[in-house]
Amino acid sequence: MFVKDVVVQNQVGLHARPATFFIQKANEFKSSIWVEKEERRVNAKSLLGVLSLGIIGGTAIRIIADGGDEQAAVEGLVALVESGFAE
Numbered sequence: 889m890f891v892k893d894v895v896v897q898n899q900v901g902l903h904a905r906p907a908t909f910f911i912q913k914a915n916e917f918k919s920s921i922w923v924e925k926e927e928r929r930v931n932a933k934s935l936l937g938v939l940s941l942g943i944i945g946g947t948a949i950r951i952i953a954d955g956g957d958e959q960a961a962v963e964g965l966v967a968l969v970e971s972g973f974a975e
Contacts, residue, residue: 890958893950897972901944906973911935913968919955921965932965 896902902910914921914932921932925947930937932951943949949969953961 889952889954890962891950891952892962892966893948894966894969896943896945896947896949896969899945901947902938902941904939907935907938909973910938910965910968913965914961917953917955917957917961917964919953919958919961921961922952924950924952 898906900906911933922929923932923938923941923943924930925941925943928941929952930941932938941949951962951965951969953959955961
């Protein structure tokens with residue numbers, strides 16, 4: 889299991905468009921991936937799950953992956969979040 893915390897950089901957070909990019913990136917990996925905000929954990933490959941967290945700009949989230957490519961998955965998703973989804 890590989891875990892990393894990251895702060896969402898873009899102002900609007902993970903609304904529909906950035907969440908879609910996030911899920912597309914998560915689906916590139918074989919590992920099971922979750923996103924955690926406070927005490928809630930959802931499947932990072934589920935659009936409804938990610939949107940249900942209501943992640944806004946400046947929110948700290950935790951990305952957790954478990955599987956053969958877990959480190960690459962977490963690092964890739966952290967890099968995407970830190971980029972601000974090119975907004």
